[in-house]
Amino acid sequence: MRKIHEIYDFSSKRIQKPKTIPTSFQKETKKVVLVALELPNHRRWQTLESLQELKLLAESAGFTVDKHIINKREVPSPSYCIGSGSVDSLHEYCKANDIHSVIFDDDLTPAQMKNISAKLDDVIVIDRTEIIIDIFAARARTKEGKLQIELARLEYMLPRLTRQWTHLVRQEGMTGGAVGVRGPGEKQLEMDRRQIRERIHSIKKELKLVETYRSTQRKRRKRHNIPVIALIGYTNSGKSTLLNKLTDSHVMVADKLFATLDPTARRFVLPNNQPILLIDTVGFINKLPHQLVDAFKATLEEVRQADLLIHVLDVSDDKAEDRLQIVRKVLKELSAYEKKVVTVLNKIDCLISQDGLLHLERETMPCVPISAKTGQNLERLFEVLSEQTRDYRTFGRLFIPYSHHSLIGKIYENGNIRKQKNCDTGVYLEAEYDRVLDGLLESFIVKKSV
Numbered sequence: 001m002r003k004i005h006e007i008y009d010f011s012s013k014r015i016q017k018p019k020t021i022p023t024s025f026q027k028e029t030k031k032v033v034l035v036a037l038e039l040p041n042h043r044r045w046q047t048l049e050s051l052q053e054l055k056l057l058a059e060s061a062g063f064t065v066d067k068h069i070i071n072k073r074e075v076p077s078p079s080y081c082i083g084s085g086s087v088d089s090l091h092e093y094c095k096a097n098d099i100h101s102v103i104f105d106d107d108l109t110p111a112q113m114k115n116i117s118a119k120l121d122d123v124i125v126i127d128r129t130e131i132i133i134d135i136f137a138a139r140a141r142t143k144e145g146k147l148q149i150e151l152a153r154l155e156y157m158l159p160r161l162t163r164q165w166t167h168l169v170r171q172e173g174m175t176g177g178a179v180g181v182r183g184p185g186e187k188q189l190e191m192d193r194r195q196i197r198e199r200i201h202s203i204k205k206e207l208k209l210v211e212t213y214r215s216t217q218r219k220r221r222k223r224h225n226i227p228v229i230a231l232i233g234y235t236n237s238g239k240s241t242l243l244n245k246l247t248d249s250h251v252m253v254a255d256k257l258f259a260t261l262d263p264t265a266r267r268f269v270l271p272n273n274q275p276i277l278l279i280d281t282v283g284f285i286n287k288l289p290h291q292l293v294d295a296f297k298a299t300l301e302e303v304r305q306a307d308l309l310i311h312v313l314d315v316s317d318d319k320a321e322d323r324l325q326i327v328r329k330v331l332k333e334l335s336a337y338e339k340k341v342v343t344v345l346n347k348i349d350c351l352i353s354q355d356g357l358l359h360l361e362r363e364t365m366p367c368v369p370i371s372a373k374t375g376q377n378l379e380r381l382f383e384v385l386s387e388q389t390r391d392y393r394t395f396g397r398l399f400i401p402y403s404h405h406s407l408i409g410k411i412y413e414n415g416n417i418r419k420q421k422n423c424d425t426g427v428y429l430e431a432e433y434d435r436v437l438d439g440l441l442e443s444f445i446v447k448k449s450v
């Protein structure tokens with residue numbers, strides 16, 4: 001019997017008609033129209049910005065954007081989201097221009113999705129959450145990532161399962177082909193729903209194990225007293241590039257949205273010999289679908305539990321200011337807003353003028369302008385990180401007798417010696433070192449300083 005996630009594949013089937021959302025690896029050009037609803041409390045620039053982001057998402061999913069339309073209304077129409085007249089015009093336009101799909105900038109209710117699909121004939125109707133889930137699905141590589149996506153997709157799909165759907169699903173032999181067992185209509189629908197719920201339950205159980213594993217890992221790190229620093233930021237801002245540059249790793253870097261889905265942890269030692277653990281995370285975006293936030297709990301927990309966040313902001317993007325606000329909003333949603341943040345103003349190698357930079361610097365203190373790609377100004381970033389991880393260091397004056405000379409080697413390895421004087425019976429040192437050495441060095445401290 002096929003697994004349910006193989007059957008409920010949005011990229012191959014959908015309510016009422018087969019639906020193919022092209023993923024980035026499919027080359028065929030598919031034209032789409034983007035649709036936004038503008039309510040009285042929306043400003044035009046906000047609508048346009050959101051559409052701009054949707055355009056990036058559509059392109060990341062392999063679509064070519066033909067145009068966008070904005071429908072102003074007092075309230076969303078319960079049947080069609082936008083006005084029914086607008087749906088008719090949209091239909092005409094799509095027919096005349098060979099449009100493959102329309103993508104709504106907001107989430108559609110199951111009823112709206114069904115009604116619009118009915119009016120638009122062969123044109124596929126997609127909403128924001130669905131396209132984001134689809135991109136995530138195309139990017140997921142690890143078992144954990146795939147499970148998280150499947151969960152988000154099933155949760156998105158459950159309320160949208162309708163009778164038209166079961167007709168299609170039955171043709172595919174979803175219940176394993178036991179003739180006579182499947183009842184028509186409601187009964188079939190109920191069976192499908194139950195099967196989805198069971199699958200959701202079992203994925204959640206598997207993900208719980210992942211959470212437990214991660215929390216054990218975190219406890220182990222705490223024991224080693226290594227500060228954990230999570231790289232966060234808008235998708236495509238350069239988080240993985242920075243991780244690779246600092247740790248000489250090869251995490252995938254790509255000029256596309258959501259290149260990274262799984263958290264990767266790498267150890268790095270600052271020039272003052274302070275080890276830190278850097279964690280690369282999934283990128284943020286405006287209106288991150290709640291199904292994804294729920295599904296990616298284990299991943300996002302790394303952000304919540306980190307000792308410090310490095311917010312990577314692409315300052316070469318003229319939307320940098322908005323992206324900053326989006327990231328702050330998502331941090332609030334994740335209850336991680338109170339965390340210590342160092343902002344990295346990235347991609348300065350692409351800046352033609354420094355004009356906007358000053359304003360962003362004022363907005364994001366403490367911050368460091370860098371280029372993760374060329375390595376420009378990374379020394380300054382190290383200084384700021386050393387400063388921010390001071391709590392993990394002890395500053396002290398020590399006298400180590402020659403009988404314990406091996407300790408001096410340990411201080412060299414885990415610390416930074418500022419002054420050293422060799423005397424007859426031992427060595428006098430002024431040093432800062434990792435707190436893990438506190439126990440070993442306690443009895444040799446002449447004076448502790450801050």
Ligand SMILES: Nc1nc2c(ncn2[C@@H]2O[C@H](COP(=O)(O)OP(=O)(O)OP(=O)(O)O)[C@@H](O)[C@H]2O)c(=O)[nH]1
Pocket residue numbers: 233234235236237238239240241242252253254255256257258259260261282283284346347348349350370371372373374
């Ligand atoms: N010119 C320039 N390009 C950069 C710099 N940093 C990153 N890039 C480019 O920006 C693109 C995105 O980089 P990634 O490191 O994949 O970005 P990310 O934040 O990890 O993206 P997601 O994983 O999708 O959230 C790639 O094409 C990088 O080569 C930089 O300092 N300068």
Ligand SMILES: [Mg+2]
Pocket residue numbers: 239240241252253259260280
């Ligand atoms: Mg990345």
